[in-house]
Amino acid sequence: MIQQEIPYKIFLTEEELPKQWHNLRAFMKEKPAPFLNPVTKQPATRQELEQVFCKELVDQELNVTDKYIDIPQEIRDFYKMFRPTPVVRAYNLERALGTPAKIYYKFEGQNTSGSHKLNSAAAQVYYAKKQGLTSLTTETGAGQWGTALSMACAFYGLDLTVYMVKVSAQQKPHRKALIETYGGTVIPSPSDTTHVGRKILAENPGTGGSLGCAISEAVETATQTENCRYVLGSVLNHVALHQTIIGMETKAALDKYNIQPDIVIACAGGGSNLAGMISPFMGDRLEGKNNIQFIAVEPASCPTLTRGKFAYDFGDTGKMTPLMQMYTLGSGFMPSASHSGGLRYHGMSPIISKLYHDGYMEARSVEQTKVFEAAVTFARSEGTLPAPESSHAIRVAIDEALKCKETGEEKTILFALSGTGYFDMTAYSAYLDGTMGDFIPTEEDLQKGFASLPDV
């Protein structure tokens, strides 16, 4: 055995766990544009936002000045059940690729919900409980967010209704059972339990649903139920904030060994694990302390950053949310069915959108079969079975490592492994038996989505 200077897994002790989240917007000279009220087109007021979201989450949503925000002790106690997560030096993958690059990944899939989403679920349910709410509604695509929220609701004792994208509910019956095990109620969306659901079903009877449409149903139910609020698992600024626990832990672990990444990579659905991973590194970059290359990776079937427009748009298909300035394919864009449910979203975190628009980061889109090729390479060398979403990041990490093999550069590559693939075996089977296809929207498909953009 060769003496390895850097351990295979770098852990933090309980005392070393971060006590604060990193508020990236406070580091940005140019801030993301404010949310707009869709009717008046004026900046959304605190009162309007508080009708939909918890008060303290609205405070976080609007906070662009405090660089760090304390994590309440109660949330840190919850985090201790599944954190710290390890930073792993991918020695085995490096060897399999024959690359001189040094590859590190932060693995967020070691909790029962299987992804990073528990980081924000724990925080959001805590604040809801503190405010005296009794129930929550949400949407879920692939099921990770619904599971995470159900776990947090069980812990804090709140009721939960989950509108689950219909195709996902059918493809993943075990996800549904898992949410129900923790006490959540699952309703496949679109459903006949809401006005917006009935309207979408009437216009599009055979639809398998989408995240945007499930969001509309969850928002409608929240606004019509007493002591109930809607919670969202991605895109919003407060969700990105909670996810910075990923980057804060990663940076603390790498700092122990004086490791500086040259490239930081994460997959991007609504942008929360990406924002969470890059925040402290990007904060330093914005202060001129590093020159890291940041790469967002998205599916070619839902190319929000690489082919979308930077515009004000709704966060949902039912056009009920405030308008956000972001990269978007249009809230009317219906992504084709793919095996990365968590990345099938028309919009993108306003923070990520702004940074990308201002040239601080890159974006790449990758095809599904190439993603699974990387997933299988990773599983066979590192052992861990990656989620299809996370495997988008693996694809680009491998591509960058192979470039180093050609040039001989010893770059340090860091990526976020956002979740585990245990519930995605149908997708793995499709790849392994050769029936998996690649869907790339045509210009015409994209134009249909853009036509749904509101006039601002």
Ligand SMILES: *Cc1c(COP(=O)(O)O)cnc(C)c1O
């Ligand atoms: C939900 C999810 C994503 C995508 O969401 P982001 O907000 O872009 O992070 C990525 N990976 C996994 C495993 C997920 O569950």
